[in-house]
Amino acid sequence: MITFEDVVKVYPGGTTAVDHLNLELPTGKITVLVGPSGCGKTTSLRMINRMVTPTSGRILVDGADVSQQNEARLRRSIGYVIQHAGLFPHRTVLDNVATVPVLLGQTRRAAREAALGLLERVGLSAEFAKRYPAQLSGGQQQRVGVARALAADPPIMLMDEPFSAVDPVVRAQLQAEFLRLQQDLGKTIAMVTHDIDEAIKLGDHVAVFRTGGRLAQFATPRELLAEPADDFVASFVGRDRGLRSLSFDSAAELPVRPVDGIDLDDSGRPLGLPGVFTKDDSLRVVTDLVISSPGGIAVRVGPDGAADGLVSHHDLADYLASRRS
Amino acid sequence: MIQYLTNNHVIVWQALQEHLYLALLPILFGFAIALPLGYLAVRFTWLYHPLINTFGVLYSIPSLALFVFLPVILGTKVLSPVNVVVALTIYTVALLARTVADGLRAVDPVVVQAATAMGYRRTRRLVDVELPIALPVILAGLRVATVSNISLVSVGSLIGIGGLGQLFTRGFQLFYLEPILIGVILSVVLAGIADLIIVLVQRAVTPWTRAA
Ligand SMILES: Nc1ncnc2c1ncn2[C@@H]1O[C@H](COP(=O)(O)OP(=O)(O)OP(=O)(O)O)[C@@H](O)[C@H]1O
Numbered sequence: 395m396i397t398f399e400d401v402v403k404v405y406p407g408g409t410t411a412v413d414h415l416n417l418e419l420p421t422g423k424i425t426v427l428v429g430p431s432g433c434g435k436t437t438s439l440r441m442i443n444r445m446v447t448p449t450s451g452r453i454l455v456d457g458a459d460v461s462q463q464n465e466a467r468l469r470r471s472i473g474y475v476i477q478h479a480g481l482f483p484h485r486t487v488l489d490n491v492a493t494v495p496v497l498l499g500q501t502r503r504a505a506r507e508a509a510l511g512l513l514e515r516v517g518l519s520a521e522f523a524k525r526y527p528a529q530l531s532g533g534q535q536q537r538v539g540v541a542r543a544l545a546a547d548p549p550i551m552l553m554d555e556p557f558s559a560v561d562p563v564v565r566a567q568l569q570a571e572f573l574r575l576q577q578d579l580g581k582t583i584a585m586v587t588h589d590i591d592e593a594i595k596l597g598d599h600v601a602v603f604r605t606g607g608r609l610a611q612f613a614t615p616r617e618l619l620a621e622p623a624d625d626f627v628a629s630f631v632g633r634d635r636g637l638r639s640l641s642f643d644s645a646a647e648l649p650v651r652p653v654d655g656i657d658l659d660d661s662g663r664p665l666g667l668p669g670v671f672t673k674d675d676s677l678r679v680v681t682d683l684v685i686s687s688p689g690g691i692a693v694r695v696g697p698d699g700a701a702d703g704l705v706s707h708h709d710l711a712d713y714l715a716s717r718r719s
Numbered sequence: 720m721i722q723y724l725t726n727n728h729v730i731v732w733q734a735l736q737e738h739l740y741l742a743l744l745p746i747l748f749g750f751a752i753a754l755p756l757g758y759l760a761v762r763f764t765w766l767y768h769p770l771i772n773t774f775g776v777l778y779s780i781p782s783l784a785l786f787v788f789l790p791v792i793l794g795t796k797v798l799s800p801v802n803v804v805v806a807l808t809i810y811t812v813a814l815l816a817r818t819v820a821d822g823l824r825a826v827d828p829v830v831v832q833a834a835t836a837m838g839y840r841r842t843r844r845l846v847d848v849e850l851p852i853a854l855p856v857i858l859a860g861l862r863v864a865t866v867s868n869i870s871l872v873s874v875g876s877l878i879g880i881g882g883l884g885q886l887f888t889r890g891f892q893l894f895y896l897e898p899i900l901i902g903v904i905l906s907v908v909l910a911g912i913a914d915l916i917i918v919l920v921q922r923a924v925t926p927w928t929r930a931a
């Protein structure tokens with residue numbers, strides 16, 4: 395757990411970057427710090443590994459004040475990923491990844507061997523190991539950056555806009571892989587982004603900052619969408635938060651009508667539809683299907699892929715209305 | 720010319736050795752002094768401009784003047800090779816301190832911060848990250864310093880200090896073209912070989928610069 399206790403950071407020029415921040419980042423979870431540019435996200439993040447020194451207040455990692463710990467040793471126990479990866483241009487991909495284990499005293503050979511396994515974990519084949527960073531695409535560099543941060547298996551990861559320098563397609567891919575990786579690893583992660591969609595997608599918790607370095611709301615993504623603390627958060631979350639909040643609601647309880655009037659193959663699978671949903675999908679998926687399918691009907695399928703129910707847009711509207719009351 | 724060489728190979732060979740020695744010793748000393756100076760100029764930003772300006776002035780002193788005045792300052796004999804070594808060391812420091820400083824300053828601050836955030840302490844970060852990344856710039860400076868030192872040593876022989884320049888003076892004194900030609904050719908060849916060696920070393924130690 396990472397705890398901010400009444401932390402203030404005023405830079406020498408007089409800018410208050412972080413203003414009396416109290417925050418708890420739970421162990422093993424992803425906490426996303428989000429907010430407009432200049433609201434103190436990076437500053438907050440960098441106070442955790444002592445790259446920035448707070449003006450007042452304390453930061454604790456598992457109850458221990460970071461300011462009392464040896465700087466270099468603290469940093470080696472905290473993974474750090476930044477926007478453009480910040481890879482060492484003079485080292486091969488493999489040696490970039492092996493950096494922290496070597497700093498910790500591992501032999502280069504052992505560190506490289508472990509690094510090779512890590513590369514695979516972040517989706518890079520062994521052929522990349524001998525390349526230099528300049529020979530990689532932005533997305534590949536970012537993967538190496540993540541592997542490098544993971545190399546010493548630190549319990550904590552700090553990530554400053556790790557996916558914002560790549561195009562939307564690659565970003566979505568990296569985000570999905572990141573979530574899968576986190577499911578295995580269960581690191582305590584503090585991630586900075588200015589993209590609220592990314593925050594909602596990746597965060598177990600989201601801390602919304604407002605300009606001036608003040609915390610506006612700390613909540614789960616679902617709470618954030620359903621009950622923004624104030625107008626600032628509501629407008630930051632966006633006007634379509636109602637629709638987006640549906641992605642946190644399961645379609646399991648959604649009543650369906652018997653299957654009728656659609657084309658099925660021999661084993662009962664629907665034919666010629668843009669998509670179908672299951673009980674595990676969210677209401678957002680159902681809404682999207684209802685809107686995009688020609689007849690305004692979403693088809694539910696069972697585990698075997700056979701259609702087992704239909705939802706019309708009237709049904710969906712009634713269900714949504716009934717939930718609200 | 721071949722005739723001259725076979726008759727005088729002992730003299731020529733000795734002149735060549737002296738020349739090499741007088742040119743390269745200052746490179747060694749100069750580099751050893753310039754490295755910490757260049758680093759300090761980057762570490763303490765306020766030092767950068769005073770240092771760079773001082774070296775700019777030093778570098779602009781004509782070499783002949785320096786050869787003549789150094790004995791006065793150092794208390795050495797006018798014909799002592801120490802004068803040449805000290806003078807060329809000054810030029811080397813003046814040139815390389817600036818290259819080292821500029822090379823280190825050109826290292827992407829994002830990379831330096833990433834290194835710090837990963838737990839590098841200052842000294843190891845300098846050795847493992849900053850200097851290697853600055854190396855192409857530093858080696859380029861080293862090439863210039865080496866080639867210019869090799870040609871400056873010849874100036875020393877105008878006042879009677881050893882090296883290939885001796886062959887020039889000899890030729891002028893005897894109204895004889897051969898030694899002059901040999902002196903010129905050898906010093907050009909020497910500069911070329913030294914330059915080539917540095918280029919090869921550079922290719923070997925900075926393979927990443929050719930990666931992009
Ligand atoms: N080293 C510094 N010296 C002085 N002021 C600084 C320094 N670093 C940041 N600031 C100021 O502190 C405030 C917060 O900066 P910070 O980098 O934490 O913002 P951010 O939320 O990460 O913004 P962005 O989304 O643009 O990255 C800004 O007003 C910034 O100008």
Ligand SMILES: [Mg+2]
Nearest residue numbers: 435436437586
């Ligand atoms: Mg930032």
